[in-house]
Amino acid sequence: MNYALIMAGGVGTRLWPMSRANRPKQALQLVGDRTMFQLSVDRLSPLFKPESIFVVTRAEHAPILAAQVPELPPANFIIEPEGRGTAPAIALAAIHLRHFDPQAAMVVVTADHYISKEKEFQRTLQAAIQAAEEGHLVTLGISPSGPSTGYGYIQQGRQRGIAQDLAYYQVERFTEKPDLETARQMVQSGQYSWNSGMFIWRVERVLEEFARQMPEFYAQLEQVEKTLATPAYENTLKHIWPRVAKQTIDYGVMEGAKDVVVFPVDIGWSDIGSWASLLDLLPADAEGNILNGPTLGIDTRDSLIFGKDRLIATIGVKGLVIVDTEDALLICPKDREQEVREIVKRLADSGQERYL
């Protein structure tokens, strides 16, 4: 059987003040009237029954997300006592799936991205599952639209096969977020794609890699696995998880893994990481504005104005991000919105938890 795992553990600090500790990014309606999490489930639904869709998230976010997609069985929400990076999160889900179905193949997607070409995405997933069943660790590589320094890159080598008319290639190398010059060279070479954070593999196969490359963690994982479906599970997980070393799936597994392949895809993928990314993604009006909620602009251009109930009146505003919530308001030029993190940090440092 095939299963999908939605990684929904983040908060989305750069989308403050809309994203909050108790209202994570994936629970927000950022594109249209479905939340990021709902969109993730929607995209998977033609391929997976609700009972085959799993979610790994934090305890405090599980009820929020579960309420948004009531058709998912509550037991499919796999709770991490605390976040230890993508490698442990995926491994935890993998042992759950192995417990249900030792032959399981799994698709790992995130709730952080928007995908405009759903049919193409679904077609790729089907091809990727076919490649995974042949034993490959499969990743989806996004054709770069520019020399972004915000993503990791995947270098592709020789073609390894074709599934459902889609060619896939040997992965030569995973690279970290590069500097601009390196990014330029990589994009120019035509050999690189962006690391989407989406993976497809047989559960047994990726757990093999965990065992081989992260043996210490794998031993911890086995202790948890032994207690699956027993009353001891929750306490064991709570005891072990804080002792687990933080690790990403890229560093911990993919870089050193055998037989990794990539499908270069064009699925209309966008990282919804920040307000600027929404300015790039969402359709603007004739003045270049993206407006949400009641607004009244005089000479207002190229701005993202995300309000809700209150009227936002602007005069002579250009390239500004304005995000209004019940108790906090953000105003910053779109080219400085990476500093939103600094706002969140200062709030945390000054003990203003109510705004976090």
Next chain:
Amino acid sequence: MNYALIMAGGVGTRLWPMSRANRPKQALQLVGDRTMFQLSVDRLSPLFKPESIFVVTRAEHAPILAAQVPELPPANFIIEPEGRGTAPAIALAAIHLRHFDPQAAMVVVTADHYISKEKEFQRTLQAAIQAAEEGHLVTLGISPSGPSTGYGYIQQGRQRGIAQDLAYYQVERFTEKPDLETARQMVQSGQYSWNSGMFIWRVERVLEEFARQMPEFYAQLEQVEKTLATPAYENTLKHIWPRVAKQTIDYGVMEGAKDVVVFPVDIGWSDIGSWASLLDLLPADAEGNILNGPTLGIDTRDSLIFGKDRLIATIGVKGLVIVDTEDALLICPKDREQEVREIVKRLADSGQERYL
């Protein structure tokens, strides 16, 4: 006896969204923790007992203002059924005062201005009352700090006298708001001061001028006066006032009046007409900001941020006016804040009364 009249009939459109139809400018705390109206009363209190301080305002604003200064007798709020300009407002108050005290002298001040040198203001009023008792129509002229095109100007002629060590001068001419070139010439000549809208005169004397210069209106006024202290007053006023021609005291009376004098004064006078005027008036912090309410700024300068309960976080903001209220928010560069009126107009035109 001497009486003071506070003109408190305006709304203060340019201070939207803080000023509203039911929350006029004079009822707002714009400078410190006293409202404009409270500050007006405070300034008069050393010279006038509460029962000698009158207010002319609109029916809907009277309860708001009365609640702010409970020591004023409710009967001292003179209600205009609708605003017909400063001339009718002053005349209406004048017949009330003549009814109480035919010998009354009256000081007319507005609630729209801030006066930082209160002692100097009070000293000038005492001198002006002395001059008024000699039969002059007295006005206070503000020494211009620049060639403003936002005020009317008063041209002074020969000295007419000295009261309490302060010289006062014949008024040669009242002029309308000038263009910039004219304003420059006037300021350079040293003969002009700004028309403050503050006047001091004996009630009988100003009513003489109304009778002479605005005979049609004066006849209407007499009809109202006959009903003073009778049950017919309110209905008579309501019947007559909409028929009264709109007129300002400057055009209707002062320009054509006999024996008008001016005290050139330096009383730290500021017109609080707009957000930019507050930026000029209020003390800024080291970054040039005037902050009110919870704020968190990164690289934020020369801005006025007026919030209340909600956090306003800003990044890379310069010279911006940000005013946040419960149901509406304004963002505009300080040099375009004259367009706030246009926002209010558009809201009215589109039937969005709840924001007015």
